[in-house]
Amino acid sequence: MPETAAETPTPTTAEAVLTISNLCSGYGSVQVLHDLSFEVRNEIFTILGANGAGKTTLLRTLAHLLPVTSGSIGFRGTDVTHAAAHETARLGVGYVPQEAAVFPDLTILENLQVGAMIGDRAFDECLEEVFQTFPDLRSKTHLRAGNLSGGESRMVACGRALMQDPKVLLLDEPTAGLSPLYVEQFFETIESIHRTRNVAVLLTEQNATKALGIADRVMVLSLGEGSTPVDAAEMTKERLKEAYKL
Ligand SMILES: Nc1ncnc2c1ncn2[C@@H]1O[C@H](COP(=O)(O)OP(=O)(O)O)[C@@H](O)[C@H]1O
Ligand SMILES: [Mg+2]
Structure with a gap:
């Protein structure tokens, strides 16, 4: 992947992976995200927010599945605001x-192959890493994902994104609806993906x-507006309440 320098200066620090500046987005005339500015470094950056706060809208915008209304998105120093x-x-x-x-009619292996169509690394190497991250999948590759x-x-779904050899992983409520056992395991896996793969x-x-x-x-999103990001250790209950506007 070419390490292109930014053609136009963006307000970013050297270590920023994603730089979000005055971002506004929504659906047609309905504006959901209001003037969001923050950066994601090589870290686990968590966005908390109640139902309807705009979390999915934000991630869809960062994945370029929704157009940016105004503001900009930088990725590793390159302006990607209007990229596909x-x-x-x-x-x-x-x-x-x-x-x-997931693609329900495809097998697990086929779903992972779809992810590999994007990445540049050898398929077998990526697949082995996905199995190391999710050992339960190794013996089930022939199963239909819909079942x-x-x-x-x-x-x-997470394995498919990892097959693309990402530099940043956008995870939208990865544990929503999962049983408590899976929730615990999934958070541990996310931590290990970050630490061992440098994602x-x-x-x-x-x-x-x-x-x-x-x-x-951590940052709290409330009605499409973001709080100032703070270290997770500094996010007290009082700060949370204030950010949630409770
Ligand atoms: N396709 C859509 N068209 C219009 N409004 C939408 C659409 N999807 C979500 N919204 C609205 O955008 C706001 C934020 O939704 P969403 O980003 O899904 O929040 P969250 O993921 O935090 O629950 C909500 O008010 C929701 O009703
Ligand atoms: Mg959502």
Whole structure:
């Protein structure tokens, strides 16, 4: 992947993977995100927010599945505000949507092959890494993805994004609807993906306690407006309440 320098200066620090500046987005005339500015470094950055806060809208915008109304998105120093989804996927933005994240009629292996169509690395090497991350998938590759449990299906979706060899992984409420056992396991897996593969993670969650446990920094989204990001350790209950506007 070419390491292109920014053609126009962007307000970014050297270590920023994603730089979001005055971002506005929404659906047609309905504006959902209001003037968001923050950056994601090589870290686990968690966005907390109630239902309807705009978390999915934000991740869909960052994955270029929704157009930017105004503001800009920088990726590793390059302005990608108006790039197409397949271009940013190729650059290294992996997106795991909250729902309908697998091709139900394809097998697990075929779903992973779809992800590998984007990455540049050898297929077998990526596949082995996905199996190391999600050992449960190794013996089930021939199964139809549509027949999997919620937890397994989430693993396949995440595995498919990892096959693209991403530099940043956008995870939309990855543990929503999962049984408590899977929730625990999934948070551990996310942490290990970040630490062992050097992949930045931008994660949205409603489960504040668990998400704060693995996060480096956290921002609260409330009615499309973002709080100032703080270190997860500094996110006290009082600060959370204030950010949630409770
Ligand atoms: N396809 C859509 N068309 C119009 N409004 C939408 C659409 N999807 C979501 N919204 C609205 O955008 C706001 C934020 O939704 P969403 O990003 O899904 O929030 P969250 O993921 O935090 O629950 C909500 O008010 C929701 O009703
Ligand atoms: Mg959502």
